[in-house]
Amino acid sequence: MTELELARAQMAMMFAFHIIFAVAGMGMPLLMVIAEAAHRRTGKQVFLELARRWARGTAILFAVGAVSGTVLSFELGLLWPRFMEFSGGIIGLPFALEGFAFFAEAIFLGIYLYGRGRVSPVLHMLAGIGVAVGGLLSGILVVSANGWMNSPAGFLLRDGMPIDIDPIAAMFNPAWATTAVHMSLAAFAASGFAVAGIHAYKLLRDRENLFHRHAMAIALWVGGSAAVLLPVSGDFSARFVAKDQPVKLAAMEGQFRTERGAPLRIGGIPDSKAGTTRFAIEIPRALSLLAFHDMDAEVKGLEAFPRTDWPDPLPVHIAFQVMVACGTAMAAVALLAALLAFRNRESLFRPGFLLPAIFCSPLGIIAVEAGWTVTELGRQPWVIRGVMRTSEAVTPVTGLALPFVFFSVLYLALGVSAALLLRREVSKSPSFPASADTSAAREREE
Amino acid sequence: MYDLSTLAAGSILASLVLYALLGGADFGGGVWDLLSRGPRGRAQRLLIAHAIGPIWETNHVWVVVAVVILFTGFPKAFALISTALFLPVTLLLSGIVLRGAAFAFHSYHLHDEGGRNSRWGTVFACASLLTPVLLGVVIGAVSSGEIRAHETYSVGASMAWLSPFPLSVGLLTLAVFSYLASAYLILETDDPGLREDFRLRALWSSAAVAALMVAVPLLAKRGAGDFYHALLGNDWSAGLVFLAATAALGAHVSLMLRSFSVARACVVAQASLILAGWGAAQYPYLVRPDLTIPAAASSQASLRLILIALAAGGLLLFPAIFLLFWVFKKDTVFGRTNRS
Numbered sequence: 001m002t003e004l005e006l007a008r009a010q011m012a013m014m015f016a017f018h019i020i021f022a023v024a025g026m027g028m029p030l031l032m033v034i035a036e037a038a039h040r041r042t043g044k045q046v047f048l049e050l051a052r053r054w055a056r057g058t059a060i061l062f063a064v065g066a067v068s069g070t071v072l073s074f075e076l077g078l079l080w081p082r083f084m085e086f087s088g089g090i091i092g093l094p095f096a097l098e099g100f101a102f103f104a105e106a107i108f109l110g111i112y113l114y115g116r117g118r119v120s121p122v123l124h125m126l127a128g129i130g131v132a133v134g135g136l137l138s139g140i141l142v143v144s145a146n147g148w149m150n151s152p153a154g155f156l157l158r159d160g161m162p163i164d165i166d167p168i169a170a171m172f173n174p175a176w177a178t179t180a181v182h183m184s185l186a187a188f189a190a191s192g193f194a195v196a197g198i199h200a201y202k203l204l205r206d207r208e209n210l211f212h213r214h215a216m217a218i219a220l221w222v223g224g225s226a227a228v229l230l231p232v233s234g235d236f237s238a239r240f241v242a243k244d245q246p247v248k249l250a251a252m253e254g255q256f257r258t259e260r261g262a263p264l265r266i267g268g269i270p271d272s273k274a275g276t277t278r279f280a281i282e283i284p285r286a287l288s289l290l291a292f293h294d295m296d297a298e299v300k301g302l303e304a305f306p307r308t309d310w311p312d313p314l315p316v317h318i319a320f321q322v323m324v325a326c327g328t329a330m331a332a333v334a335l336l337a338a339l340l341a342f343r344n345r346e347s348l349f350r351p352g353f354l355l356p357a358i359f360c361s362p363l364g365i366i367a368v369e370a371g372w373t374v375t376e377l378g379r380q381p382w383v384i385r386g387v388m389r390t391s392e393a394v395t396p397v398t399g400l401a402l403p404f405v406f407f408s409v410l411y412l413a414l415g416v417s418a419a420l421l422l423r424r425e426v427s428k429s430p431s432f433p434a435s436a437d438t439s440a441a442r443e444r445e446e
Numbered sequence: 447m448y449d450l451s452t453l454a455a456g457s458i459l460a461s462l463v464l465y466a467l468l469g470g471a472d473f474g475g476g477v478w479d480l481l482s483r484g485p486r487g488r489a490q491r492l493l494i495a496h497a498i499g500p501i502w503e504t505n506h507v508w509v510v511v512a513v514v515i516l517f518t519g520f521p522k523a524f525a526l527i528s529t530a531l532f533l534p535v536t537l538l539l540s541g542i543v544l545r546g547a548a549f550a551f552h553s554y555h556l557h558d559e560g561g562r563n564s565r566w567g568t569v570f571a572c573a574s575l576l577t578p579v580l581l582g583v584v585i586g587a588v589s590s591g592e593i594r595a596h597e598t599y600s601v602g603a604s605m606a607w608l609s610p611f612p613l614s615v616g617l618l619t620l621a622v623f624s625y626l627a628s629a630y631l632i633l634e635t636d637d638p639g640l641r642e643d644f645r646l647r648a649l650w651s652s653a654a655v656a657a658l659m660v661a662v663p664l665l666a667k668r669g670a671g672d673f674y675h676a677l678l679g680n681d682w683s684a685g686l687v688f689l690a691a692t693a694a695l696g697a698h699v700s701l702m703l704r705s706f707s708v709a710r711a712c713v714v715a716q717a718s719l720i721l722a723g724w725g726a727a728q729y730p731y732l733v734r735p736d737l738t739i740p741a742a743a744s745s746q747a748s749l750r751l752i753l754i755a756l757a758a759g760g761l762l763l764f765p766a767i768f769l770l771f772w773v774f775k776k777d778t779v780f781g782r783t784n785r786s
Contacts, residue, residue, distance in 0.1 A: 056554070063550030066503055067543045070510055074539050077517060077528030084517050085525035089744025092518025093751055099507065099514050100759035106503035107766045114500035115773055130766075165745045397532045397602035410540060414547050417566070421554055 004391055006400040007079045010407060012376070014072055016369055017411045021065030023368055025105070026139045026184065027191020027222070028058040029132035032112075034218050036128055040121065046210050046432045050218075051128075052116075053430075054195075057422055058131075059113050064418050066106065068411070079400075083383050083393035086162065090155050091145045093167040098141035105134035139187060140180045147175035150375065151244055152384050174244060178237045179375070185226045185233055186371060190364025192223015193330055197361020198426055200354040207349055210432040216357070217348075223364065224334030230327050235290070242291035245385065246300040248378035251313040252320040253287055254280065255301045262287040262299035267321060270313035275303065277317070311380045319373035326367035333360050450750055451743035454519035455732065457756055458512050459725040463718050465508035467626065470619075470717070472502045474627025476545060476574020477620070478647060479567065486639055491567070494627075495553050497634045500774045504767065506546060518752050520742040523732040527584070530593045530733075532603040534583050541577030544569055575620070582619025585724070586612030588733045590670040595736035611662070611669035618658040622717050625651035629697070629713040632706045633778045645701060648709070652698045659691065659720070672734055677727035686723035690716050 001009065032054040039047035073095070077084045108130030115124055148154075154170030155162035196219035199212040206212065242249045249255070254270040254277030255262055264287040268280025288297040302310055333356050340347045347353060383390040475494040482490040498505075517524040528535055548570035555564040584607070587593060592606030606612070628648035632641050666674040677683050697712035730738045743749060771779055 060550055060554060063503065064547050066506065067546035070506070070546075071539045071543055073510060073513055073517075074528065074535060077524045078532055078535060081525035081529045084528075085521045088517040088521030088524060089519075089748040092514065092744070092748060093755060095514045096518060096752055096755045097759070099511050100755075100763060102510060103504065103507045103759075103763055104766060106507055107763075107770045110500040110504055110770055111773055119773055165747055167748050167751050395529055395532065395602065396598075396600065397529060403536050406540070410543065414543070417551055418547075421551060 001401070003398055003400050004394050006404050007394050008390065010400065010404040011075065011079055013404070013408055013411070014068065014075060015372065015376075017415065018065065018068040018072055019368060019372060020365060021061050021068060022139060022142075023187040023190050023365070024058070024061040024194075025065045026135040026187035028054060028061060028195075029105075029109075029128065029135050030188065030222055031191065031195060031218055032058055033125070033128040033132050034222070035214075036125055038214070038218070040125065046214055049211060049430050049432070050215055053425060055113055057425055059109070060418055060421055062105070062109055064414055066102070068414075069102070071407075078397075078403075079395055080383065080393040081395050083388060086388060086393075087148075087384060090162055090165050090167060090170045091148045094141045094144035094171050098138045101134045101138035101141060103134075105131055105138060108134060136184060139184060143180045143183050144171050144173070144176045146375070147179045148173045149382075149384050150179075150248075150379055151175035152387050157387065175240065178233070178240045182230070182233045182237050182371075185230050186364070186368050188226035189223050189230055189327075189330055190368050192219045192221075192226060193333075193357075193360045193364040194223075194362065195219035196223055197358045200357035200361070202426070202429055203349055204351065204354055204358075206429060209429060211430050213349060220334070220337050220348075220357070223330070224337055227327070227330040227334040227364075231331055234324075234327065238291060239293070242299070245378070247302065247305045247309060248311065248316070248375075249291060250300060250302045250304075251311045251316040251378050252374060253291075253299075254313055254317040255287065255299055256303055256313075257301040258298065258304045259301065260288065260298045261285040261296050262291075262301075264290060265317075268317070270317045272302075272310070272313060277313075309381065311378050316374055316378045319370040319377070323367045323370035323374060326363040326370065330360050330363055330367070333357060449740070450746060450753060451519065451739050452730075453753055454515060454743070454749050455729075455739045456725075457753070458515045458519075459721065461508050461512035461515065463721050465505070465512060466619075466622065466717055466721060467714055468501070468505035469508055470578065470623040471626040471630050472498045472505055473545065473574045473578050474623040474625070475631070476549070476571050477578075477624045478627055478631065478644070480571035480575055481647075484643065486637075486643055489637070489640055490643060492556070493631060493635055493640060495549075495556050497631060498549075499553055501770060502546070502549065504770055506542075509542075515752065515756070519744055519749055520732055520737075520739070521744060523737050523742040526593065526595055526598060526733055526737060527588060529602060530598040530604040531584055531587055531607055534580050534587070534607050538577060538580040538584060541573045541580055545573035545577055548573060578620040578623045579613075579616035582616035583607050583612045585619070586615030586670075589615075589666075589673045589724070589728055589731075591672045591734040592670075593733055593736075595733075609669050611665045614658060614662045614665045618655065618662050618720075621651055621654040621658055622720065625655050625713055626717055629701075629706075629710045630778075633710060641706075645704070645706075648701050648713075649698070652694065652701065655716070656694055656698075659687075659694065670734075673727060677723070680727060683723045683726035686719050686726055690719035690723055693719055 032051055035047050035051040035054060039051060108127040111119060111127040112124065112131055115127065119127070148170050151174045153173040154166040154168070156164045196216050199216040199219065202212045203209065203216060238249070254265050254268055256275045256277065261284070263282035263284050265277055265280035265282055268277040270277045285295045288299055289295045291297065291299060302313060336356065337348060337353065340353055379385055381389050381391070383393045475498050479491050479494050548566045551566040552564055552570050555566065587607035590606060590609070590611055592609070593604055598604055625648060628644045628651055631644045632648065635641060663674060663677060666677065677687065693712045693716035697709050697716055700709035700712055728734070730740070732739055732742050
């Protein structure tokens with residue numbers, strides 16, 4: 001591997017790791033706050049236990065997310081010093097604001113985790129909401145910086161250096177809105193489905209346990225709502241990309257030739273040498289319809305761009321297919337859950353639904369990883385599209401294999417340990433038989 | 447009188463001071479976890495975990511603030527530092543990751559098993575020992591005058607940080623962080639035995655810091671001449687160093703007299719003054735001798751926005767941080783003093 005490839009591999013590994021915890025940091029606090037609110041409304045102990053358990057999980061996930069996120073802010077400079085030298089002054093604003101969102105998350109998580117019983121219940125609840133809002137905001141703000149790399153704005157180029165810098169315009173770059181909405185929904189869908197799947201698995205053997213029933217219901221509400229909205233937001237995103245970054249769209253769809261009435265390819269293997277995508281199921285004119293809402297619209301193919309500006313369509317196309325497939329499966333299960341809940345709530349807890357829910361458990365995370373692969377590899381060979389190539393941004397430091405291997409091993413150890421702790425948390429099912437709810441409610445009334 | 451770039455550089459220094467006083471003490475707590483021994487070893491570890499548990503993540507964010515102001519306000523300096531000091535910064539990061547994650551795992555076990563030490567506890571403690579040293583080494587290296595912009599940009603990482611002066615700054619950082627932690631921990635407990643344990647540790651740290659406050663300038667004279675002359679030749683930094691020495695004396699005497707809240711105030715002052723003195727000697731450079739504050743600065747528009755964002759964020763943030771400390775440190779920080 002060349003030094004550039006090693007730098008890219010390390011960055012990709014670190015993002016792939018961090019994004020799991022970042023997504024959990026956005027999604028888990030919402031679940032935790034909903035359980036807490038349900039406890040306050042109903043007085044049922046089961047919701048309190050649920051809020052506690054989810055909070056303990058959140059504590060571990062947030063800690064790993066916080067430190068791996070800190071590493072990334074330094075690695076931007078360590079691996080891509082020229083990129084940071086160029087863009088630090090342009091895109092620093094969302095990073096600075098993200099710092100404050102991160103602060104809010106950390107402060108309120110401290111109060112929430114350690115403050116139960118020490119602060120008033122109202123303040124405790126507000127702290128939980130503060131964590132959720134902080135998590136959401138920090139995700140949205142980080143995505144602004146990434147949006148800028150895809151759709152640079154807020155500066156002019158003179159002799160390769162930026163002038164007339166307008167950080168506000170850079171922050172509100174054209175890609176931000178669609179990406180931020182898509183990413184936030186994806187975070188809720190991924191967290192919701194991951195958690196729902198875990199509790200569905202426990203329900204397979206312990207069907208009457210109210211703890212897991214309520215847990216799955218809350219997680220499905222959050223994950224399912226997001227999963228149903230995701231295709232809508234995806235449509236906005238794809239149409240934006242079609243207009244703003246046609247070469248990325250071409251790579252996503254494996255579209256080599258420029259044509260009117262372009263077909264939508266399901267599956268298939270793009271072959272850059274032959275300039276064609278093989279083995280795909282083609283739906284005539286569907287790509288033009290989806291990308292431009294016009295069956296006869298012209299879709300630019302990769303061939304419309306200089307070869308040196310092509311992203312590699314093979315991983316981009318495949319990752320895109322994976323993302324869409326996972327998203328579709330989650331949306332389908334979400335609709336199924338809604339239908340079952342409407343007709344007969346009990347049927348949600350039968351294997352006929354539990355098994356699909358378990359199947360969907362990892363799909364949200366997979367979709368998030370695949371989606372990031374699409375947007376990051378689809379931007380190549382640029383680090384700032386049209387402005388700076390990734391190869392121009394890389395550090396002159398050599399021997400990058402060492403930190404790559406070192407951090408890979410380190411992150412593997414952290415990931416495994418976090419997973420083992422979370423498994424421990426899940427494996428000790430608290431027992432809340434169906435009668436517990438009513439007796440708790442009675443106790444409260446007395 | 448002060449331009450925006452100086453204000454931005456001052457904000458980095460202020461974030462570093464807060465990081466040292468708050469986050470630094472959490473690292474110091476890890477050091478004392480590593481060195482916990484005696485009949486109260488387990489109680490010491492529990493006290494440390496209890497003291498830093500709710501607040502360490504918040505305290506950690508100050509370093510993120512410092513680095514974000516650095517790469518937003520001074521992208522050239524960020525690029526130079528991360529290229530020239532690739533190795534120590536990478537090691538620093540692994541220390542930050544290991545300390546944070548290991549503490550989270552460790553306190554999870556602690557919660558479950560009532561204070562028995564875990565493997566993650568050891569990782570947390572060792573990372574707490576190494577990270578401050580590396581942070582100090584980076585600070586020492588940017589002052590040393592050995593990092594040259596043109597060489598670094600063409601060749602890459604420099605080995606200048608592996609010399610006596612930066613390493614001594616690393617040890618000073620470690621000693622100061624441990625000192626802060628011991629001075630805070632005395633007031634975190636009512637147990638006379640534990641208080642005495644940490645009082646002794648504070649006295650030892652005080653001696654170590656004092657020795658290093660002499661050694662670092664002496665090593666600077668040989669290894670970082672410009673910095674040495676700026677440190678002792680400039681009225682501001684010489685004055686700050688003098689005040690730091692005064693605070694050091696005050697802290698040591700108060701510890702001997704068991705006047706613990708006065709001692710804590712003196713240690714806080716001492717740590718802040720050391721950093722301020724470094725800042726005054728380093729001024730107007732960010733990375734000696736090639737990058738000054740104005741030369742590395744972003745555009746005025748960017749600097750202005752960052753400073754506005756910092757001020758606005760601070761307005762929201764400080765009440766929240768105050769709330770956090772009010773909830774968990776009501777007695778130790780704000781309340782009754784000298785309970786004995």
